[in-house]
Structures are given as structure tokens and as C-alpha cells.
Amino acid sequence: MKHIIEGKVGPQIKPAAPAASLLLVDEESAGQRLDNFLIRHLKGVPKTHVYRIIRSGEVRINKGRVAADTRVQTGDSVRVPPVRLSERAAEKADAPAPAREFPILFEDDHLLAIAKPSGVAVHGGSGVSFGVIEQLRQARPQARFLELVHRLDRETSGILLLAKKRSALTHLQDQFRDRETGKTYLALATGAWPANKKVIDSALHKYLLPDGERRVKVVDKDHPDAMRAVTLVRVRSGLAPVQLAGLPAFSLLEVTIKTGRTHQIRVHLASSGHAIAGDDKYGDFELNKRLVRQGLKRMFLHAWRLQFKHPASGETLQLELPLPPELQSFIDAQPSPSSSP
Structure with a gap:
């Protein structure tokens, strides 16, 4: 997955607003539902927030509005608005899950x-x-x-x-x-x-x-x-x-x-x-x-x-x-x- 930052530098008198990011869909992610794709890549972001930014139209695929069940394809550009994590959530996101097999x-x-x-x-x-x-x-x-x-x-x-x-x-x-x-x-x-x-x-x-x-x-x-x-x-x-x-x-x-x-x-x-x-x-x-x-x-x-x-x-x-x-x-x-x- 590659990250590309879009947005322009704001006036010097105040800090620039956080920029949206673009996620490029690779072959391994092709065919996934948009909500699953975002949940996997926005580690630590609550699912309720993921669904909220999709419903609001802030998430776009190739500049077009989409639904949660839209399937991403190889080469798609997924625009994601700025999302912030608390320090505790960020620490959890960085911690690997314990390995486990199931029957x-x-x-x-x-x-x-x-x-x-x-x-x-x-x-x-x-x-x-x-x-x-x-x-x-x-x-x-x-x-x-x-x-x-x-x-x-x-x-x-x-x-x-x-x-x-x-x-x-x-x-x-x-x-x-x-x-x-x-x-x-x-x-x-x-x-x-x-x-x-x-x-x-x-x-x-x-x-x-x-x-x-x-x-x-x-x-x-x-x-x-x-x-x-x-x-x-x-x-x-x-x-x-x-x-x-x-x-x-x-x-x-x-x-x-x-x-x-x-x-x-x-x-x-x-x-x-x-x-x-x-x-x-x-x-x-x-x-x-x-x-x-x-x-x-x-x-x-x-x-x-x-x-x-x-x-x-x-x-x-x-x-x-x-x-x-x-x-x-x-x-x-x-x-x-x-x-x-």
C-alpha cells in the first residue's frame, strides 16, 4: 500500500489544515469491500468512525462518492479524510495481535x-x-x-x-x-x-x-x-x-x-x-x-x-x-x- 498526500500549503499566518490522503489499491486488496479495506488500513480507528466518513461522502474512490459495500479494484485511488487517534489507540494499533490458530x-x-x-x-x-x-x-x-x-x-x-x-x-x-x-x-x-x-x-x-x-x-x-x-x-x-x-x-x-x-x-x-x-x-x-x-x-x-x-x-x-x-x-x-x- 502506498500513501500519497494531497493538498496545498496554506497561508503562513496559520498552520495548514491536515491533508487528506490517498490509498492506492494493490492486487492483494482487489475485490474487498470498501469498509473492510479501510478498517484494515486505518488501524485503531473505530469502525463507527469509518462508516461515518463513508456515509458523509468524505471517502471517495477515483474522486467519486461510494457506499460501504463498494468493492475496490487494483489501481483504485481511495481518498481518506484526516483521522486522528488518541495516543493510547495509536499504541494499540502498533502492537501486533497475538498469533492464534483456530480449529x-x-x-x-x-x-x-x-x-x-x-x-x-x-x-x-x-x-x-x-x-x-x-x-x-x-x-x-x-x-x-x-x-x-x-x-x-x-x-x-x-x-x-x-x-x-x-x-x-x-x-x-x-x-x-x-x-x-x-x-x-x-x-x-x-x-x-x-x-x-x-x-x-x-x-x-x-x-x-x-x-x-x-x-x-x-x-x-x-x-x-x-x-x-x-x-x-x-x-x-x-x-x-x-x-x-x-x-x-x-x-x-x-x-x-x-x-x-x-x-x-x-x-x-x-x-x-x-x-x-x-x-x-x-x-x-x-x-x-x-x-x-x-x-x-x-x-x-x-x-x-x-x-x-x-x-x-x-x-x-x-x-x-x-x-x-x-x-x-x-x-x-x-x-x-x-x-x-
Whole structure:
């Protein structure tokens, strides 16, 4: 990556304003989304600020306004406004991520599929110095190319796909964008899910809280910033109330997303009156406290199955990853409906 500074020297009577910079996109970065490209290069800058400067039009590609999901190409010139880091943030940005490997589900010369644990971000950003991608790059210094194909929320566990070649990244991201992949999650929802409610087709809208934290809500399809989101729900099993613990009934759901919107499953289920157990953003906060005392100390959302076409051979691959022990043990400890009093 090369930096070119643009701007003119101001009058001598006052200091020149900080200059914008230009980032030139190299071959290894080609095909990345603009937001991912900036998050990687603006180390230590909060993700909320990255999205803010994109939305405001201060970030330009080849002098034109762009969106966060615009894909950069080799030779593109990305204009970035001046961004400042606190001294502490700058120190964190300079500190390398600790090297770490994750359980491998599939790997060849083109791609890598791993089991991401809950509590680990997929990349560094707002309030997080590093994530899976930075740790893997430190653990694999010989890797010439390693990029995230998609994302999972920090508290979501499950299958995470990475590309080891630029051609694989482009091919796989095209599949995700064109809805040619199959992504199914296991979610524990509060209450008894209606068996006849199989499709949620509710538009979503992203917004920021006063402190800059990102949130998502269901809006009317005619809302100016509405993004269509489609979620398919299938009941795997129901769990009876645990009377002594004061817990309600739960439903274990297989949830397939046809669109990959931010917090889509969490918001769709919560807006239907069946929030995900342990969800600290859209869930039942009082219930979550009781769940912690019963052994559920994280959000019960797990990326269980992923189906896609291999970027080189075209072969259909289907990967599955069972529930991690902390979620399975919580399920095993609960009575089934037939055993309830």
C-alpha cells in the first residue's frame, strides 16, 4: 500500500489544515469491500468512525462518492479524510495481535473454514484491537493472502470462511452477495415459536445510538433506508419451562438467512416476540441475568451449517459444526416438553 498526500500549503499566518490522503489499491486488496479495506488500513480507528466518513461522502474512490459495500479494484485511488487517534489507540494499533490458530473444518490452497468461538471478533475495530483475521495472519506469516469472506458477530460462534487467494475471495463473496450460499444457524429463542411461522420478510434499518454504537430495527418497507431482509425459521425442538429457576419455555430453531444484513437474525426473532437467549442488545435483560445463573453466559446463536460452491472446482461443499459444549450442556440440562410437570 502506498500513501500519497494531497493538498496545498496554506497561508503562513496559520498552520495548514491536515491533508487528506490517498490509498492506492494493490492486487492483494482487489475485490474487498470498501469498509473492510479501510478498517484494515486505518488501524485503531473505530469502525463507527469509518462508516461515518463513508456515509458523509468524505471517502471517495477515483474522486467519486461510494457506499460501504463498494468493492475496490487494483489501481483504485481511495481518498481518506484526516483521522486522528488518541495516543493510547495509536499504541494499540502498533502492537501486533497475538498469533492464534483456530480449529480447522476445511482447508486447501484456495480457502480456509474455521470454527470461530464466541467472544472473539472477526477483525479489529471499534473497541477491539484485533480479531480472528489479525491473529491468523500473525500465526501464518508465510501466507501471501488471507482475507475474511464474510462476518459473524463477536458473540456468535460457528463456521467462518476465509479466502487464501484473491480470485477465491471474489468468487466466494459473489456467491454470498447473489444469495447462492446456504447459511443456517441454531438459535435458542424465548417462548414457543409458532410452527406455522416459517418466513420473516421484514425490512431492516441500521442506526447509531448517541454513543456511536450500532443498532438495527425493523422498519416499513417504504422507509427511505429500508433494506429487505428474509429469514427462514424451522423449529428443531421445544424446551419446557424450568419452574424452579423461574425460566420460560424456549424453542431451539434452525434459522436460514436469505439476506446477510447486520444483526438480521437477532432483530427478526426479537421483533417477533421471541428474542435470542442471552442477547445483550435485543434480548430480555432480566431473563439474561437469570440465564447466567443457570449456566448460559453468552448469546445462544451458532453458525451451524454453510453450503457453497468451491471457488476453483465448482464442487458443492456443505460444512456443519455441532453446538459448542457450553451451549449443548445448557440444552442437555433442560427438560423436554414431555417431561415437564
